[in-house]
């Protein structure tokens with residue numbers, strides 16, 4: 001992390017605001033948002049929508065100066081022209097704000113800014129045109145941590161590995177991870193797998209992982225749902241929202257059994 005006190009040049013800070021519950025914003029995150037001349041928030045495609053990150057910012061700082069940056073979040077894979085255009089437009093918004101006098105800009109992002117976040121793409125895009133820019137991040141609570149707490153699930157203990165993976169494409173990738181000897185005792189966390197839920201569920205069931213698995217959707221929002229994976233619709237075509245997380249811990253023995 002670059003030291004923001006090292007110079008007086010422009011500073012872009014990626015702030016993790018947690019998965020959605022305003023109470024999960026850290027004090028350091030709040031301070032970084034409060035100190036910023038402008039807070040940029042990502043939105044899916046439409047500048048009229050209020051996203052998760054913006055809700056958290058507004059909860060704490062109703063008078064914050066906020067700019068929405070569409071990030072073409074519905075694009076599936078690769079640096080598509082639409083996605084590249086969105087990154088360039090977001091970077092231009094930031095560069096223009098610095099040129100107009102802002103010294104410090106914060107980018108509020110759900111969860112943690114170093115875990116599958118748009119912040120990395122934004123920082124890289126802005127740095128291309130502003131090599132003297134300082135960037136830094138303030139960590140946030142991830143969705144997997146929020147789901148572990150909400151469902152009473154221990155994420156990992158003792159010698160258990162923890163695998164976090166996106167399930168956007170073929171759930172055979174998840175199957176291969178669960179089949180790997182080295183990862184036999186791992187807790188597997190699936191992000192971005194809402195659309196693939198029926199297939200994802202089948203893989204968990206076939207590998208004996210469904211019984212202890214939990215699913216959380218829209219964590220931290222009034223429409224949050226958290227529950228055992230066995231209770232979530234298994235019908236073919238039954239999708240979960242994009243903001244859904246699945247935790248599949250291994251079967252565990254008694255106290256300290258994994259030490």
Ligand SMILES: C[S@@+](CC[C@H](N)C(=O)[O-])C[C@H]1O[C@@H](n2cnc3c(N)ncnc32)[C@H](O)[C@@H]1O
Pocket residue numbers: 019020109110111112113115116117141142143144190191192193216217218219220242243244245246
């Ligand atoms: C682009 S990633 C963002 C991850 C985020 N930076 C983090 O640290 O958790 C989006 C994925 O994170 C998970 N996610 C983020 N926020 C969530 C929420 N409020 N409820 C459930 N899952 C969430 C979902 O798996 C979603 O598909």
